[in-house]
Amino acid sequence: MSNYARIKNNVAVDVSAAPASQFHPTIAAEFEAVPDEVQRGWQRAEDGIWSAPPEVVPEAPEPERPRVGPVEFKLLFTSPERLKLKELRSTDPAINDFFEIIEDPRLQYVDLALASTQQGVEHSLNLLVEAGIVDEGNVATRREQILSGNLL
Structure with a gap:
C-alpha cells in the first residue's frame, strides 16, 4: 500500500x-x-471495508425568475388596459399603490414571480373585467401573458 x-x-x-x-x-x-x-x-465500515461516499447529485438550479423593466412591465398591458388602470388609480388606492411602486425611479426591474406583483396583476385584471375592458373568459390568458413577460 x-x-x-x-x-x-x-x-x-x-x-x-x-x-x-x-x-x-x-x-x-x-x-x-x-x-x-x-x-x-x-x-x-466497522469491518474495515472502505467505500466511497454516496454521489452528491447537485440540485437543479432554480429556474430563472421572469423579470422585466418598469416600462416593459406597463407595455405588457394593452393601451386600453393601461388607460383604464390610469383612470382607476384616482379611486382605487391598491392599484394606485401598485403603480406608484412600478414607477419608482429606484426600481430597476419588476419580478414577475413575486407574490406582490402577481397580486397587483390579479387586482388589475379584476378591475379591468369590472370595467368591461377584459373579458372574464380571457383573464387566465391575460394573467399568463403578463406574468410570463410576453409582450403583446
Missing part, C-alpha cells in the same frame, strides 16, 4: 502518498496506510 489517510470518525479527511513531506510531523503521525483506491471523504 502506498496510500495513507488521516481518519476522523471513520472518514478519510486527508489522503496522501507521502504525508511526512506534505504535513507537519504532528499531523503526519496521524496518517495510516489505506488501500490505494481510498480518497478523501471515503468511509471505513
